Amino acid sequence: MSDEHAPPNATKEGPPSKSAKFDRRALLVAGGAVVAGAAGYAGYPFIRQLHAGRSPVFVAAKQKYDGPLTKTIHDGLLNCGVDPIAYNGKRVLLKPNLVEPMRGSPQMTTHPAMVVACAEVFLKAGARVSVGEAPGHMRDTEAALVEARLGEALLDAKLPFADLNYEESQFLRNAGKRSALPGFYFPQSILEADLIVSMPKLKTHHWVGVTVSMKNLYGTLPGNRYGWPKNVLHHAGIPQTVVDINASLPPTIAVVDGIECMEGDGPILGTSKQMGIVVVGADRLAVDSTCARIMGMDPSRISYLKLASEIGFGQMQDFLIKQVGERWQPLVSPFKVLDRPHLRELQTREAGLLTS
Numbered sequence: 001m002s003d004e005h006a007p008p009n010a011t012k013e014g015p016p017s018k019s020a021k022f023d024r025r026a027l028l029v030a031g032g033a034v035v036a037g038a039a040g041y042a043g044y045p046f047i048r049q050l051h052a053g054r055s056p057v058f059v060a061a062k063q064k065y066d067g068p069l070t071k072t073i074h075d076g077l078l079n080c081g082v083d084p085i086a087y088n089g090k091r092v093l094l095k096p097n098l099v100e101p102m103r104g105s106p107q108m109t110t111h112p113a114m115v116v117a118c119a120e121v122f123l124k125a126g127a128r129v130s131v132g133e134a135p136g137h138m139r140d141t142e143a144a145l146v147e148a149r150l151g152e153a154l155l156d157a158k159l160p161f162a163d164l165n166y167e168e169s170q171f172l173r174n175a176g177k178r179s180a181l182p183g184f185y186f187p188q189s190i191l192e193a194d195l196i197v198s199m200p201k202l203k204t205h206h207w208v209g210v211t212v213s214m215k216n217l218y219g220t221l222p223g224n225r226y227g228w229p230k231n232v233l234h235h236a237g238i239p240q241t242v243v244d245i246n247a248s249l250p251p252t253i254a255v256v257d258g259i260e261c262m263e264g265d266g267p268i269l270g271t272s273k274q275m276g277i278v279v280v281g282a283d284r285l286a287v288d289s290t291c292a293r294i295m296g297m298d299p300s301r302i303s304y305l306k307l308a309s310e311i312g313f314g315q316m317q318d319f320l321i322k323q324v325g326e327r328w329q330p331l332v333s334p335f336k337v338l339d340r341p342h343l344r345e346l347q348t349r350e351a352g353l354l355t356s
Contacts, residue, residue, distance in 0.1 A: 054322040055283035055315040056080045061326045069117035076280030079324040084125035090194035092127040100137035101148035107262040107272040112153035114257045132162035162189035165223035176247030179240035185225040202258035204266035209346040212288040213254035239304035254287040263335040285314030286321045296334025
């Protein structure tokens with residue numbers, strides 16, 4: 001992850017020392033790149049990633065919505081080099097997923113307990129915390145809050161909510177430059193944030209396979225500029241615009257609600273899948289790649305993750321991700337996907353047998 005996208009105190013470590021031939025060869029290649037000079041180095045995204053070091057991703061298993069989520073999230077942040085104390089007196093905006101909530105489908109939206117727990121972590125550190133979202137399918141944001149049961153939770157916790165669909169917005173140049181869009185209109189609450197916390201629900205997606213922290217940030221763009229749904233972004237290319245939005249935002253980290261998830265026809269019509277995990281990290285690409293692996297997906301086949309990796313946005317290769325907390329391998333539980341060729345291609349061999 002580049003310094004441009006890292007929180008103020010994110011930690012970096014060098015590549016792991018392993019005996020595997022693949023790792024030794026990669027390190028030799030990286031050494032050759034240093035000799036070749038900066039001009040050559042800039043042309044090799046994989047070598048840039050090696051140079052950047054390993055990105056920590058924290059995975060907690062056996063989590064429940066009525067459990068000690070505040071401690072879990074706090075531990076996860078510290079283990080990933082993000083100390084909430086660094087945000088004392090600063091603005092922290094939590095961005096859950098409220099795409100199109102229905103009371104009978106809790107697997108669709110970020111659970112209120114996750115949002116409140118994350119808020120408590122930063123409030124205890126003295127941060128100025130708010131929650132903001134621009135639901136992609138609902139013009140009535142208040143109705144979305146009610147259906148997701150988040151509105152009442154925010155009132156009880158005395159947390160302010162920013163309706164990002166209707167806030168005043170400002171145009172910023174496209175920092176990613178992967179799509180043809182010259183820039184994006186971001187709401188004022190996004191622009192004023194010292195830190196954004198992407199808080200997605202772990203779900204499948206009928207177009208791109210997986211939606212986690214990076215895709216969740218479509219919800220930082222206002223509906224009064226981009227419509228419901230935000231088809232101008234889809235027409236400009238989902239992989240390209242996901243990367244461009246992420247590259248253009250203020251510093252952003254990820255806290256993933258993977259306790260009750262969605263499989264099948266996500267991100268709206270899928271069915272519930274119990275996983276009981278929380279995933280935390282400062283490198284969104286590393287977080288989403290780890291989540292994809294847990295879901296039985298190959299992140300290198302997921303278009304926007306592959307594109308983000310190619311431009312050096314963060315780490316995608318597993319050996320360049322430092323696991324803290326639980327190991328992801330024992331937690332793998334392949335998610336069902338729609339029986340469509342472009343989705344079956346994303347699955348690992350073991351997951352390929354589980355389609356809906």
